Amino acid sequence: MFILAMIAVLVALSLAVFRALAGPNVFDRLLAANFIGTLAIMLLAVLGFLNGRPEFLDVGLVYAFLNITGTYAVLKFFRYGALGGEAPPNEEDENRKGFSGVHKT
Amino acid sequence: MSEALINTVLLSLLACITIGIVRTRNLFGVVVLSGIYSLLIASVMMVLDAVDVAMTEASVGAGMSTVLLLGTLYLTKGHEMKAFKPPLLPLFVAIGVGAMLVYGTIDLPPFGAADQPVNQHVGPDYLARSKPETGIPNVVTSVLASYRGFDTLGETTVVFTAGIGILMLLRRRRKKDDTLREGEK
Numbered sequence: 450m451f452i453l454a455m456i457a458v459l460v461a462l463s464l465a466v467f468r469a470l471a472g473p474n475v476f477d478r479l480l481a482a483n484f485i486g487t488l489a490i491m492l493l494a495v496l497g498f499l500n501g502r503p504e505f506l507d508v509g510l511v512y513a514f515l516n517i518t519g520t521y522a523v524l525k526f527f528r529y530g531a532l533g534g535e536a537p538p539n540e541e542d543e544n545r546k547g548f549s550g551v552h553k554t
Numbered sequence: 555m556s557e558a559l560i561n562t563v564l565l566s567l568l569a570c571i572t573i574g575i576v577r578t579r580n581l582f583g584v585v586v587l588s589g590i591y592s593l594l595i596a597s598v599m600m601v602l603d604a605v606d607v608a609m610t611e612a613s614v615g616a617g618m619s620t621v622l623l624l625g626t627l628y629l630t631k632g633h634e635m636k637a638f639k640p641p642l643l644p645l646f647v648a649i650g651v652g653a654m655l656v657y658g659t660i661d662l663p664p665f666g667a668a669d670q671p672v673n674q675h676v677g678p679d680y681l682a683r684s685k686p687e688t689g690i691p692n693v694v695t696s697v698l699a700s701y702r703g704f705d706t707l708g709e710t711t712v713v714f715t716a717g718i719g720i721l722m723l724l725r726r727r728r729k730k731d732d733t734l735r736e737g738e739k
Contacts, residue, residue, distance in 0.1 A: 452556055459563045462594075466567045469590050470574040478586040485590050486616070489597050492560075496601060499556060504691075505605050512612060519589070519617045526624045527582075 451499040458491050479523060486516035557601055564598050579634045585623045592616040606694055622720055 465488060469481035490509040497503035571591045578584050592615025599608035663670040680693055680701070690696035698706050 455556065455560065459560065463563070463567060466570060466590070466594075469587060470570060472583065475580065475582050475586065478583050482586050482590050482593070485593050489593050489600075489612070492597050493600050496560070505600075508600075508605055508609060511609065515613055515617050519620060522617075522621050523586070523624060526621070526628075 451495055454495045455492070455499060458488055458495055462488050462492070479520070483516060483520045486512065486519070490516075560601050561598060564594055564601070568594050568598070581627055581630075581632050581634055582624075584634075585620055585627060588623070589616045589620040592619070604694070605692070606698065618717070625720075 462485065465481045465484045469478050469485070472478060490512045493509050493512065494503070494506055497505050568591065571587055571594065575584055575587045575591070578587065592611055596608040596612040596615065599605075599611055663672075667673065680697055684690065684693045684696040684700075688696040688700045690700065
């Protein structure tokens with residue numbers, strides 16, 4: 450049963466990697482990265498039960514925490530262009546122009 | 555058997571991601587793909603039973619370095635320039651080095667072979683002593699955090715200092731922004 454679950458996780462992982470590679474939008478890639486983080490937790494859990502040693506389930510909690518923090522950091526960076534301090538004004542300065550081409554891949 | 559299957563799938567996906575990183579021109583996409591690469595290699599470490607390495611890889615590779623790369627990306631342009639000529643020489647050097655490394659692995663003992671020096675030298679000693687001496691169920695953790703505690707403390711200090719330095723380098727220059735805003739008014 451756990452082998453079936455593992456195969457399902459691996460198939461889902463392949464689909465997520467395909468989406469990350471195919472794009473077309475950068476947010477598709479970001480969502481795929483988030484999904485792969487979730488699947489890494491699933492893989493960890495299923496692997497623990499597959500080997501009969503589910504002691505490492507706690508590591509999954511850390512992964513989940515990292516996943517949500519990482520996605521939040523990337524999104525915040527994408528929106529505001531900085532991680533600390535207040536949001537910069539909405540001006541379109543020289544550096545942000547590099548980000549406006551992001552939607553086109 | 556099932557471990558071999560999982561490793562095969564994960565490593566094939568890693569190869570696909572690597573080709574994708576090479577071919578993608580949008581640097582934001584490259585940063586996201588390298589985060590995915592770190593998550594996948596952390597899963598491979600997990601399958602190999604190296605939980606601590608997997609934790610480090612996931613937090614440093616997928617978390618910290620993604621944020622640092624994004625901070626760098628903010629200071630540069632978002633697209634990679636086209637190369638002036640196809641980089642054939644680096645390709646051949648990389649293929650040659652890779653072939654030599656693969657050739658080097660042919661002579662390695664099988665994974666986890668008990669009669670090899672790497673598993674004979676200090677390993678049995680640690681395995682026998684770590685549980686009664688430290689009380690930590692994971693032997694690798696006991697070696698890292700107890701027997702080599704000062705070493706790990708030094709490593710952590712180095713990584714922490716490097717992180718502070720990079721964050722100070724990448725910080726937005728707020729002073730310049732303030733003068734800009736006042737100039738507009």
